Amino acid sequence: MRHKKNVTFNDIAKYTHFSKTTISRYFNNPDSLTLENQEIIAKALVDLDYKENKVARILANGKTEFIGIIIPNLFFHYYSEMLDQILATYETFGYKFLVFIGNGQEVTERNYIKELLAYKIEGLIILSHTIPSRELSELGIPIVTIEREDRYVCSVNTDNYMGGYQAASLLARHRCDVIIHINYIKATVHSEIPAYGRIEGFLDCCKEHSIRHEMILKEMDDTYESTSRYLSDVLENIAGKYQGLKKGLFVSNDTHANVLVNLLVRRHGKLPDDFLLVGFDNSPISREAVIPISTVGQQVDKIASEAVSLLVEQMNERKKRRPIPLEAPIHKVIPPILFRRETTER
Amino acid sequence: MRHKKNVTFNDIAKYTHFSKTTISRYFNNPDSLTLENQEIIAKALVDLDYKENKVARILANGKTEFIGIIIPNLFFHYYSEMLDQILATYETFGYKFLVFIGNGQEVTERNYIKELLAYKIEGLIILSHTIPSRELSELGIPIVTIEREDRYVCSVNTDNYMGGYQAASLLARHRCDVIIHINYIKATVHSEIPAYGRIEGFLDCCKEHSIRHEMILKEMDDTYESTSRYLSDVLENIAGKYQGLKKGLFVSNDTHANVLVNLLVRRHGKLPDDFLLVGFDNSPISREAVIPISTVGQQVDKIASEAVSLLVEQMNERKKRRPIPLEAPIHKVIPPILFRRETTER
DNA sequence: TTGTACGCGTTATCAC
DNA sequence: GTGATAACGCGTACAA
Numbered sequence: 001m002r003h004k005k006n007v008t009f010n011d012i013a014k015y016t017h018f019s020k021t022t023i024s025r026y027f028n029n030p031d032s033l034t035l036e037n038q039e040i041i042a043k044a045l046v047d048l049d050y051k052e053n054k055v056a057r058i059l060a061n062g063k064t065e066f067i068g069i070i071i072p073n074l075f076f077h078y079y080s081e082m083l084d085q086i087l088a089t090y091e092t093f094g095y096k097f098l099v100f101i102g103n104g105q106e107v108t109e110r111n112y113i114k115e116l117l118a119y120k121i122e123g124l125i126i127l128s129h130t131i132p133s134r135e136l137s138e139l140g141i142p143i144v145t146i147e148r149e150d151r152y153v154c155s156v157n158t159d160n161y162m163g164g165y166q167a168a169s170l171l172a173r174h175r176c177d178v179i180i181h182i183n184y185i186k187a188t189v190h191s192e193i194p195a196y197g198r199i200e201g202f203l204d205c206c207k208e209h210s211i212r213h214e215m216i217l218k219e220m221d222d223t224y225e226s227t228s229r230y231l232s233d234v235l236e237n238i239a240g241k242y243q244g245l246k247k248g249l250f251v252s253n254d255t256h257a258n259v260l261v262n263l264l265v266r267r268h269g270k271l272p273d274d275f276l277l278v279g280f281d282n283s284p285i286s287r288e289a290v291i292p293i294s295t296v297g298q299q300v301d302k303i304a305s306e307a308v309s310l311l312v313e314q315m316n317e318r319k320k321r322r323p324i325p326l327e328a329p330i331h332k333v334i335p336p337i338l339f340r341r342e343t344t345e346r
Numbered sequence: 347m348r349h350k351k352n353v354t355f356n357d358i359a360k361y362t363h364f365s366k367t368t369i370s371r372y373f374n375n376p377d378s379l380t381l382e383n384q385e386i387i388a389k390a391l392v393d394l395d396y397k398e399n400k401v402a403r404i405l406a407n408g409k410t411e412f413i414g415i416i417i418p419n420l421f422f423h424y425y426s427e428m429l430d431q432i433l434a435t436y437e438t439f440g441y442k443f444l445v446f447i448g449n450g451q452e453v454t455e456r457n458y459i460k461e462l463l464a465y466k467i468e469g470l471i472i473l474s475h476t477i478p479s480r481e482l483s484e485l486g487i488p489i490v491t492i493e494r495e496d497r498y499v500c501s502v503n504t505d506n507y508m509g510g511y512q513a514a515s516l517l518a519r520h521r522c523d524v525i526i527h528i529n530y531i532k533a534t535v536h537s538e539i540p541a542y543g544r545i546e547g548f549l550d551c552c553k554e555h556s557i558r559h560e561m562i563l564k565e566m567d568d569t570y571e572s573t574s575r576y577l578s579d580v581l582e583n584i585a586g587k588y589q590g591l592k593k594g595l596f597v598s599n600d601t602h603a604n605v606l607v608n609l610l611v612r613r614h615g616k617l618p619d620d621f622l623l624v625g626f627d628n629s630p631i632s633r634e635a636v637i638p639i640s641t642v643g644q645q646v647d648k649i650a651s652e653a654v655s656l657l658v659e660q661m662n663e664r665k666k667r668r669p670i671p672l673e674a675p676i677h678k679v680i681p682p683i684l685f686r687r688e689t690t691e692r
Numbered sequence: 693t694t695g696t697a698c699g700c701g702t703t704a705t706c707a708c
Numbered sequence: 709g710t711g712a713t714a715a716c717g718c719g720t721a722c723a724a
Contacts, residue, residue: 008717019695024719032693054464055404056717059700064401073430080426084419087447096461099445101433115442118400224633255634262636269615287570288601290608290636354701365711370703378709402701405716 007050016044027052058120063319067311068116069099070109071127077283078298079127082146085304086125092305093312095122102128113139122318123311126153129193137329142314144307149192154314156307156332157194163296163336164201164250167278168213170294171248172205174276174344178212179248180238182231182256184220195252198280202250224255231259246274254279254286257293261343265290277343292341302334353396362390373398404466409665413657414462415445416455417473423629424644425473428492431650432471438651439658441468448474459485468664469657472499475539483675488660490653495538500660502653502678503540509642509682510547510596513624514559516640517594518551520622520690524558525594526584528577528602530566541598544626548596570601577605592620600625600632603639607689611636623689638687648680 009023016023018041025032026041033041044050058064074080087097098121100112109130116124123142129149136143137152145155164181171179181202199215206213216234220227238247251257257279264271271277271291279286282297310330317323355369362369364387371378372387379387390396404410420426433443444467446458455476462470469488475495482489483498491501510527517525527548545561552559562580566573584593597603603625610617617623617637625632628643656676663669 006717010717020718021695021720022693025694028719034693037693052464053466053717055401055410055466056700057719058401059405059702060717060719062700074420074426074433075430077423077426080420080423080429083426084421084447087420087445090446096444096465098442099433100436101430114397118398119442120399120401255630258634262634265611265636266616270612284601285631285634288604288608288631290611352701356701366702367704367711367713368709371710374703380709383709399701402716403703405718406701406703408703408716 006053007048008053011048012041012044012050015048016040062120064120064122065095066116066119066121067095067097067308068113068119068121068124069097069127070102070112070124071099072102072104072129074101077285078281078300081300082127082304085301086308089305089308093308095308095312102130104128104130106130117141122315125307125311142311142318144311146303146307147194150194150329150331151192152329154310154326154329154331155194156303156310156334158298158303159333159335160194160197161201161204163280163298164198164203165205166201166336166338167198167250167280167296168202168205168211169209170278170338170340170344171250171276172209172211174248175246176211176248176276177245178214178242179206179250180214180216181250181252182216182234183252184218184256198252227256228259228263231256232263235260235263244274246276248276248278250278250280252280254281254283254293254295257295257343258285258289261289261291261293271343271346273346279343282337282339286339286341291343294341294344295339297337297339299334299337306332306334352399353394354399357394358387358390358396361394362386408466410466410468411441412462412465412467413441413443413654414459414465414467414470415443415473416448416458416470417445418448418450418475420447423631424627424646427646428473428650431647432654435651435654439654441654441658448476450474450476452476463487468661471653471657488657488664490657492649492653493540496540496675496677497538498675500656500672500675500677501540502649502656502680504644504649505679505681506540506543507547507550509626509644510544510549511551512547512682512684513544513596513626513642514548514551514557515555516624516684516686516690517596517622518555518557520594521592522557522594522622523591524560524588525552525596526560526562527596527598528562528580529598530564530602544598573602574605574609577602578609581606581609590620592622594622594624596624596626598626600627600629600639600641603641603689604631604635607635607637607639617689617692619692625689628683628685632685632687637689640687640690641685643683643685645680645683652678652680 009020012023013020023041026038030038071079071083074083098116098119102109109128126136126143126145133150133152143153145153147157168179183199220230249260251260257277261277264275277293279293279295282295286293286295310332355366358369359366369387372384376384417425417429420429444462444465448455455474472482472489472491479496479498489499491499493503514525529545566576595606597606603623607617607623610621623639625639625641628641632639632641656678
């Protein structure tokens, strides 16, 4: 970068006998040049093999076109699909993305934010749960969160309540005698988190239709093996407790739903008729399971594009001469989609 | 950014009665200041709430600490896990990542590269298959590719040959009468692509040990449903053709292997004893399948860290006063790991 | 329509 | 150990 000095506006200016300003205008406001001169410059760019330098441009006009992202991981399909969809908005808005994987520790995630701010990102999308929204709101840049605590910042979330309600209602329509919601609750999960709505929706549906139901809430650790063992016990209990009854299970994610399907199929060679299942997320496993699993799907593409456009609106507002800041954070809610597959439709 | 003018070295300089130069030194070479003065400046930073501006720093010294990534998608778990591991190297090397999802079209991917170059990335990691390595090599920046055609650039790949060999050999050790490799070949796939090694490894193992074998190669389109239908036919054929024989199937990816397992389990209530299966990738589905699937796993974490450190080496070399460019591209190969699960061990 | 002069916030090169 | 000054490459009043 020091040795091979790049071609600059100055070089082009000399080559074409224009001024730097005119070259700059060629890029930012070409119509202000005569067609003739546009062509002269265009030719010079080719001749000199000019490559634009957006860093210099940033320093001059303050617009990085950077958006920062902090996302917990990419192992969960939900997150990687979301990131995929967010990055795809480059085609629409032209913003570039600086991505960090949050590790759940406040100190390091705060550092990521500091680094992002040092690079003058114009906006920030947060999926990580670590930093409280209160603190995020004080960063002084537009922020949108997705599926996390969002009291003080803008957000886009799935309508989890509707999801829970739909799941319960589907199981009820299939005349289950009892419907059971299996959810994992981490210590940090409480009503502030959008996913909590699934529980409320489930419960409300049960109550409104007077359906016999049970909630099985337990904090699970993250290893697949221990989860499997736990769910095996749960299944044993349910089978014993509700013998002879038609049981509808609403499981808070597809991976766990799949574990249950596998346990049942391995024991009975097929999915027993007295077990219905609904998962959550419409992740690939729900479709690829030995018995394809009914599930409540999040509209990840919509959530992603809503999130970015919500952010872009705020970023544009800030560029105006007299920006009007939001009075209160905007919270967008995207309805889920129910996928009916074999675990309920037989 | 225009309104709220940020605190700069100039402000700090005035506040502390030092020069800009000294402030700069405080950040880049603090030992050259007296401890006393360091503290004075440190205090000023807090008092003025200084936030560093790396954009200005880039313009001045040319070091962006940006690495560009172009990756085909994040729907395949392999890619999202790889991206996760690559991004995680921030902790080790401090490089920031600008990520683009390649859409398979040369024009747009070329545009992504142009954009990345405009932001003065110091290196580029390519997982997308679109742009020929020849063209990449002419970009004038360090490049590392992962699992793609790599003749003219550095790369890190799994030892696909070993993977194919191991899979065949595992099936052979289990005394299969015939082993069958099911692979999907896109029009573009040929011996230039690392994954082709799986086929060679499989074939060599079969030949060396005189094992009866068959290759089923077919270009498949990407929808899960059509793939399932195709694999169902394949299974039918195999079952008929090799009736009474112990059949070992080596499937080129876990998703397809899982389809086969599901078909077999749904038909027979369990995995028949005359069918053994090995998949590829050690993706979650292989562990979460109704019958956990033996598979050849890629060491994604190692590939990712090797890729970044290979890149970092080249980037560091370029920063020297007299950089010695590589004579020939370096190709690193990471051995796979065989996971034995129920589809072979019963 | 085009040009001049300066600013953006930092680092590098000399001096002292 | 510290300071003055010139880059770095582009944008933008303001002037012509």
